[in-house]
Amino acid sequence: MQFELKVVNSNGTLSTLVLEATSSTEAETQAASLGISVLSLHKKQAFHFDWLNNKSHFDVLLFSQEMVALLHAGLSLVAGIETLAEKSSDKSTQPVLNA
Numbered sequence: 001m002q003f004e005l006k007v008v009n010s011n012g013t014l015s016t017l018v019l020e021a022t023s024s025t026e027a028e029t030q031a032a033s034l035g036i037s038v039l040s041l042h043k044k045q046a047f048h049f050d051w052l053n054n055k056s057h058f059d060v061l062l063f064s065q066e067m068v069a070l071l072h073a074g075l076s077l078v079a080g081i082e083t084l085a086e087k088s089s090d091k092s093t094q095p096v097l098n099a
Contacts, residue, residue, distance in 0.1 A: 002044040003027040007036040018044060058096050 003024060005017045017036070021027035024041055031038050063084065070080035085097035 003041055004044045005031055005041045006039040009036045058093050
């Protein structure tokens with residue numbers, strides 16, 4: 001299994017390291033043999049599905065449907081994006097639309 005380690009090398013540089021090991025103890029031993037200090041260690045997940053539970057994501061489908069309606073109504077692309085940005089009450093979509 002893979003372990004993800006936050007480590008500090010002899011120069012004091014902080015980095016992330018992924019090691020293949022049978023246990024967390026073995027992963028720490030491997031890191032020590034490389035001359036680095038382990039700050040944190042956790043088993044690396046094969047797949048991360050955090051985005052499925054994340055309520056603050058950009059709804060691409062809704063954006064696309066609304067944009068098509070605005071474009072068919074005669075608004076330009078820029079005007080459509082500005083309109084959707086003004087209309088949006090979701091704070092997570094504001095940076096996407098205002099970029």
